[in-house]
Amino acid sequence: MKSKHFRKRFLTTLLIIIILLIVFIELTPIIVVFMNSFKRDIDIWARGPFYFSFNFDSYKSVLSNRDFLLSLRNSIIVAVVSTVISIIVGAMASYGITRYVFRSKKLIAYSFLIFRMVPQISLVIPLFMMFNQFQLRDTLTGIILSHMSFNIPYVVWLLLPFFAAIPRDFEEAARIDGASEGGVFWRIFLPLVGPGIVVSAIFCFLMSWNEFLYALILSSTNARTAPVAVNGLLGQYAPKWGQLSAAGTIMLIPVLIITITLQKYIIKGLSAGGIKG
Amino acid sequence: MKRNYNFKHWIFILPALVLVISILVYPIFYSIYMSAYDWNLFHSDAKKFLGFENYLSLFKDREFLHSLWLQLGFIVIALPIETILGFFVAILLNRDGKFYDVVRALLLLPVFVLPVISGLTWRMLLQPEYGMMSFILEKLGFGVKAWLAEPNFAYSMVIIQDIWRMWPFMFMFIYAGLSGMPREYIEAAQIDGAGFWKKITKIVIPYLRPTIATALLLRLIDALRIFSEVYVMTGGGPGNSTLLLSLYINKQAFEFFNIGYAAAMGVILLIVALVIAFFIVRGNIQFEGEKG
Known part of the structure; x- marks a missing residue:
């Protein structure tokens, strides 16, 4: 025993x-x-990997680097704007698809799901040509639009089951009370799918914040986002690992906070449209 | 009633549809159009119509076939390892308690680390002399080497980087499925005296099969279009030993400016992705609002 x-x-x-x-x-x-991030570039090169220091020089260099600050500002604008627009139009579309009966319903729903799977590299080449033509290259508008190409389908995909789960009685009741179509959507449905909106907001923000390829190809100096700027710190001959780590840590902070505090939502988002019931 | 609602849904769907058509659907058709031309980025006026010739040349392009091969190897090596790791850790961690909650939260972090930061970090770890991994490898007697300058090693490290980052994704999916599994299943098997392996192969795996299939397909699409991590980690090098598909397309388009040719490759990649997407969609949607 x-x-x-x-x-x-x-x-x-x-x-x-x-x-x-x-x-x-x-x-x-x-x-x-x-x-x-707490070491100077020179210490990283010169001393072994286990040398430890507590030095803010790398942060000082990065935070006084105008290019990096601009890129950080761009990243925030791009992530926030593309998230907000994607959620508004995505939620509307998702609502329209689930709550009405019409013939092309299935086709449209499936299309949105499939749009999400388009490889970025396949899309970036035509986008590059189009943006050149419409003077959208190296503009924040261009980067925001390119990020919406993956965020909108994601929101639609994620919200479909949330909208579908709401019983019919809710809208019938609201309609009888004389609410308009828009009123039903904004005041009744949107609050009811609140958790779904939170999940999609988290994921849109993270996907946009982490995105690299579109920013790399479609921007040069003005609209460059932080991931591209961080990569730029590699330099031609001597990688500035200290500064790169400081910039990387700054970029990681929102990601880590979101991942840890909103873990429950994250798991939901990962399996969005995935596991059945 | 149906008549009444005939057009109203379009008011809701249209904004998203218009946006997606202009930044996604139209560009795809545009790239199909581009793929039919011998088209240099800086000489759009001098483009020459080729028909399907770009597609035919692809299969004679040794670098393309090489990158296809690398891509395939990447998927075939990384995904099974990620799945197996994710599966067993999910079984290990399928317990209640604060400790396990914290562990699960921490394991999820790498999945959300920016791909660029992940790639750069691994590059940093593998720098000769001062990178932590090189240091450890040196102490283990492998000598001082610029590890990312060794073709086979660089390729392995690209794969290991991906495994490091993405097995927790498989883990999370499988764990979510596992925690929803009724306890009676296991208990019934225990009463029958089933051993550990028997429980896994006869009960857990069959139960989780749809979950694992979905997770694997999602991973497959992501693995197929991997770019950022590898681009910042090795840039496709040394030589072209880590030049995965997306990197080669990028190189053709924005270093050699053969955008017609690159567009053709993009179309092929897109078709493969759509075939996988078809399987994902077929397996798992559930959105019919009529139930309520």
């Missing part, structure tokens, strides 16, 4: 050690970025 108890204790301890090891491995690269 006693040995069985012992065995169980031993297995639980072993399990916890394995889990901690996995967590440690997963977090090491993130921790290295964080630690290196």
Whole structure:
């Protein structure tokens, strides 16, 4: 009896050690970025990887780098605007698809789902040509539009089951009370799919914040976003790892905060349109 | 009643539809059009109609076939490892308690790390002399090397980077499915005296099959269009040893300016992605509002 108890204790301890090891491995690269952000470039080159310092020089350089600050501002604008517009038009479309009966309903719903799977590299070439033509290259409008190409389908996709889950009685009741079509949508439905809106907002923001390819190809100096600017810190000959890590840490802060505090929503968002009931 | 609602839905759908058509559907058709031309980025006036010739040349382009091969290898190696890791860790972590909640939250972080930061970080870790991984490899007796300058090693590291970042995605999906599994399933098996492996192969895997299939298809699409991480980590090099499909398309379009040819490759990639998308969609949607 006693040995069985012992065995169980031993297995639980072993399990916890394995889990901690996995967590440690997963977090090491993130921790290295964080630690290196407190070192100067020269210390990173000259001293071993385990040298530790607490020096704000890299942050000072990055935060006085006008190009980086501009790119950070651009990233925030692009992420916020593309998220807001995508959610408004996406929620409307999702509502229109689920709550009305019409012939092309299925076709439209499926199209939105499939639009989300378009590879960025396939889209960026024609977008580059079009943006040149319409003078949208290297403008925030252009980058916002390009990000909406993946955010709108995502919102529509994610919200379909949320809207579909609301019982018919709700809108019938509102209609009988004399609410207009728009009123039913804005005042009755939007609040009811609140959690869905939160999930889609988180994901649109993160996807836009993390996006690199469109920004790389469709912007040069004015509309450059932070991921492209961070990559620019690599330089031609001597990578500024300290500054790069400081900039990277700044970029990671909103991501880490969102991921940790809103974890419940995130799991929902990951499996959006995925797992059935 | 039907008549009454005949057009109103369009008021709601139209804004999204118009936007998506102009920034997604139209560009796709435009790229199909481009793919039929010998088209240089800076000499649009001198473009020459080729018909299907770009597509035919693709299969004689050794670099294209090479990048296709690399892409395939990347998918075939990374995805199964991510799935297996995700599966077993999900089983390990399918317990209640604050400790496990925290662990699950922490494991999810790499998934959301910016691809650019992830790629650059791995590049930093692998710098000779001062990168942490190079340092460890040196201490293990592998010598001082510019690891990312070794073709096979660079390719392996690109894959390892992806596994590091994305197995928690598989984990989260599988965990979500697992935590919804009725306890009676396992208990019934326990009463029958089933062992660990038997429980997994006979009960857990069949139960999770649709979940794993969906997660795998989503990963497949992402793995197929991977770009940023690899672009900042190796730039496709050394030589073209990590020049995955998207990177090669980017190179043809924006370094060699063969945008007609690059568009043709983009179309092929798009078709493959749409075929996968078709399977995802067929397996799993549920949006019919008529139930209520």
